[in-house]
Amino acid sequence: MPFSRENPITVQVLGICSCLAVTAQLKPAVVMAVSVTVVVALANLIISLIRKTIPPRIRIIVQLVVVSMLVVLVDQVLKAYLYDVSKQLSVFVGLIITNCIVMGRLEAFAMSHSPLESLCDGVGNGLGYSVILVSLGFIRELFGSGSLWGYPVCEKLGLYAAGYENNGLMVMPPMALILVGVIIWIQRSRNKDLQEK
């Protein structure tokens, strides 16, 4: 199950780069999570549908063309409908093309499974990626900026008046890495099968 036991980020440790870069706030993290889920699900579906016609010698290129096309589509749609978020995500939408989760699922799963299974696999992996991204975005925005989805939670609760201060380290990329480490730690201590011998 890609949600927990085979989670692309915490178990397969793929897609770390974007995970560090876009999770300083909740909104871009959610948009990124949705974008990756859409791309990996559709790419899996398309590749699975045409898998029997793809000549093996150019299969990576074919996968790349399909993924790039989908990513550019997502990018264009974001620019048209969510302009401010697309500016925040900047190059990271384009970099979904090189996100190892996408190519990894295509090569390992979609090339050898039926369209329906592949679609589910894509959605599952996308959600596995999403759950980590959204939790990071939630934690980092709440403790780093004192807000959620741009809404100033801490200010409204009167925490600043009580002497509370935001943790500046939370908005820096290294903190995302540390948080991912903590999540992996918690997951492995609860699920002993994941621990390496």
Added chain:
Amino acid sequence: MKKFSNKYIFLYAAILVAVAAVTLTVVSVSLKPRQLRNQEIERKQMLLRAIGIEASAAEAEEQYGLNITEDTLWTDNDGVRQALPYYIFREGVVLPFRGTGLWGPIWGYIAVDEDLTVKGAVFDHKGETPGLGGEIAADWFAHQFVGKSLLEDGVLSPIVLKKHANPNSPHEVDAISGGTMTSDGVTQMLADGVESYRSLLEAFSNVSESEFSDDVDVEEYE
């Protein structure tokens, strides 16, 4: 494994790429108007911020219409007539600036009143390093310009970015540590911009306020 002929592979690749290209073209063309509108709104929001008005994307159009009038300065550049846009607001003019940072284009707007004192400034960039050169887009950086002057003893004098800038000097603001190349780019951009708009700034700073407001439709400010 099934064997595919070279002919098939070439044909396959060609068709695949053609399909992808057509799809992308259709989407790109159909979304273009919306994207351009977004960019236009962003530009207007930036201009409004330079004159101290925070407008959401929804209000930007209306606020812009109420507060800003567009105008063009014609200059003679070695016999070539050049159109330079500028913007008139209640207290003075806003000049657009364009330059080059470390990684790509940078741009900004500076609002000055008739004494050529800076009322507000905003900057943005395409791809300067976040946290270093990218800081030119931050409020603290732009805020430093407020109260500075483009005039020194009646002579135009652009604002420069320096290390350890003298806070009392009307022409110096603090450069960004770690963003020297970008800061130099901003200094260069400001110098070039002031030079291009020289005739406008000189004429503007010499006319009295009443003469100036004759040019503008006062009702638009209501």
